[in-house]
Amino acid sequence: MKQKFFALFFLLSFWAFGQKVNFNIKYSEQLAVFVFIQNLSEHYPENVFKTAFSQSKYNTQKYKDLIVKFERLPIDYSYSFDEYPYGSKIPMQSRDILKKNLIETNNLNDFKLRSIGILPNVSLQSITEVISAFTPIYNELIYIPNKGQFEPQLKEISRYSKEKNMEYYFQRGLQFYDSNWDVSIPFEIAMYPLPNSTGFTAQAFYNNFISAVQTNLKDYKSFFSVMLHETYHIINDEQSLAVKKSIAKDFKDNPSKYSNYAYQLMNEALATALGNGYVYESLSGKTDSNDWYYSKYVDLMAKKIYPTVKEYIAQKKPIDKNFIDTYIKIYEENFPGWINELDHIMTYRYILSENRKDFNMIGQMYPMRSSEESETQISMLSLEKMKKTPLTKIIIISQNNNEKLNLVKSQFKELKQWNFTPDKEFQYKVLLDDKSQLLIINQHQSALQSFFTNFK
Known part of the structure; x- marks a missing residue:
């Protein structure tokens, strides 16, 4: 109960003093090269990076061996937050921390210093050696040919973000999820070009959002609705232990036989209702008539709960027992067959x-x-x-x-x-x-x- 009061007090202070989270949009060469190398692995599906590399003069045994070396490095470790209700808190992922450090440092030596202890030193040294070897290759094959389009695009995206006050939607999410955020921690948004593509990628973790952006992107409404969708997962993850326990209890205490699978679906359904529903409609003036999510279960549930989500946002109300009971009832009445699909x-x-x-x-x-x-x-x-x-x-x-x-x-x-x-x-x-x-x-x-x- 004390933790809930503290979260509420923090949020009131947040609004009272007019503070807001800073959204920093930039290009990260180190991250771009890291992702580029990942995409060259034979285990990755065909993609624009792999095509550019395979058709280049660098497609030699020397660099193929470095790709295999990178792929085999043991860099994936994790630990869970066992005191939280099962599945309510994202486990720590070492790969994501490495990407975070690549974004937030200016050179590979600083990256190594920031990342010591996350991996054995020998693995860390190998990562930096491979990134260093592929940086000029990435620049020659990907960045420089697309620089003329990408850099003005990055400025335009930054301008659009400020003009549309993206921080406002972040704050609305904090209030809805009954979550909190230290405003001294900026939200770092790292982008890199994705040539010859009709779509963009999106991933968020910790205080970072990363995206490969097609160089002819013009629909910033869709881009930012997806970005906020991913960001809402982070805000949801940052709920206090007390809030998460309260939500889990409300689902468990609900007598409906559908409550468990409704709970499993909720994280993605709410992020979709907020990002692809609320943010998109706010930016465009109308709801998106297309699918909001590629899974029919998430898409349909998000659209059904959206009116309730909008009501809570308009009234500046956080998720509560009434919202959860309404959510479960919507699932039960509209999709009773899902628990057998x-x-x-x-x-x-x-x-x-x-x-x-x-x-x-x-x-x-x-x-x-x-x-x-x-x-x-x-x-x-x-x-x-x-x-x-x-x-x-x-x-x-x-x-x-x-x-x-x-x-x-x-x-x-x-x-x-x-x-x-x-x-x-x-x-x-x-x-x-x-x-x-x-x-x-x-x-x-x-x-x-x-x-x-x-x-x-």
């Missing part, structure tokens, strides 16, 4: 399978994923860990079937009356008391895909 519930998944290939296969069948955990052991311990999460639970049994099926049955009270034939292949689905779906697959010979096709 695999394309929806598989977006939030916990997989147990002793066949590691199953994880890749599920990823191919259901590429959309907001939360995912997986383990290769089906044991008392792994089942206990799975039960503590609100995710869709998938258990694939392909060996020692009778033993493993009995173990699974013993761990879920909802399976007390369940009967099965271990020698016969089957799939089984049940809604658990925590309002998540449990999917059990008993596999012998059939391909994994066939079981998912047969789920009702």
Whole structure:
């Protein structure tokens, strides 16, 4: 309760003294080169950077070896904030911190000094060596040919941001999410050119937004609505522990069987309603008639909750229990079949399978994923860990079937009356008391895909 009062006091002070968050828009060469090298990996799909490099004089074994070296560097580490409700706080990602440091430093030596301790020194040294080697290549192939368009465009985007007062929408998000922000911390927006493209990329983390922008971009309304969409994820992430616990409790206490999957969908649905709905309409004077999001579940839910979101923003009200109950009711009344649609519930998944290939296969069948955990052991311990999460639970049994099926049955009270034939292949689905779906697959010979096709 004290934390909520402090957040409210901070917000009132924020408005009273007229302070606002500074939006700094710039080009970051170091970040651009880092992303350029990532896109040259053979594991990345075809893209404009890979095409430019493959057709250049630099497509030699020397630089191919550096690309492989960069790709194999162990730079992805993370840790979770376990005191927060499950899934409500984004884990720390070392790759994002490295990108943040690339944006906020002026040279690679400063980057190394800023990043010491995040990675072993040998890995940090290797990153800077590869970036240094590819910087002139990036400039020759990408930046210099597009400089004449990109640099005026960057100035125009900065002008538009100031003219339309983008900081205002940031503040509206703080108020709506009942979140807070230290105004001494600027929001750093780093852009780099994306030639021969019809779209732009968007990612936000910590106090950063990064975007590859097509050099002929003119629709700044769409650009800033997407930018604010991503920024609202950060504002949501920065809610206090007390606020996050209160929201999680309101969802858990709601009696609707739909409340869990409504909760899983909320982060993306609200960011879409705010960014692609409220911000876009404010900038253009009308709502966007196109899809707001590429997932139908997010798109449709965002549009249904949008009138309520607009009402709360107009009244300067933060998310509260009434908003959450309204949100769940909208989900339940408009989309009751969604909790049985695999394309929806598989977006939030916990997989147990002793066949590691199953994880890749599920990823191919259901590429959309907001939360995912997986383990290769089906044991008392792994089942206990799975039960503590609100995710869709998938258990694939392909060996020692009778033993493993009995173990699974013993761990879920909802399976007390369940009967099965271990020698016969089957799939089984049940809604658990925590309002998540449990999917059990008993596999012998059939391909994994066939079981998912047969789920009702």
